[in-house]
Amino acid sequence: MRLLTLDGSCNACGSRVRTARERAGLSQEQLAARVQLSGHALTQKAISRIELGTRVVPDFELPLLARALNVSPLWLLGLEDAFP
Numbered sequence: 493m494r495l496l497t498l499d500g501s502c503n504a505c506g507s508r509v510r511t512a513r514e515r516a517g518l519s520q521e522q523l524a525a526r527v528q529l530s531g532h533a534l535t536q537k538a539i540s541r542i543e544l545g546t547r548v549v550p551d552f553e554l555p556l557l558a559r560a561l562n563v564s565p566l567w568l569l570g571l572e573d574a575f576p
Contacts, residue, residue: 502545503542506544508563508567508568509523509539509542509543509557509561512562512568512575516561516562518561519536520543524538524539527556554568554569
């Protein structure tokens with residue numbers, strides 16, 4: 493099965509995850525730890541791959557990432573313009 497991409501990326505939120513993480517002053521490891529506190533095992537490597545666009549982000553991970561970054565899931569998807 494061929495993986496569909498959006499402009500060569502496996503997800504629509506990777507660049508915004510990186511932007512929000514950097515604005516929050518978090519390392520990839522710290523962001524992974526915040527997501528892990530919600531009960532989902534996400535590693536630093538997974539965060540790196542999300543930001544690079546080489547990992548698919550399942551729909552159930554979007555709210556977890558958004559909560560850990562204090563942004564909305566819609567902003568992560570590029571459907572809201574203003575950074576919160």
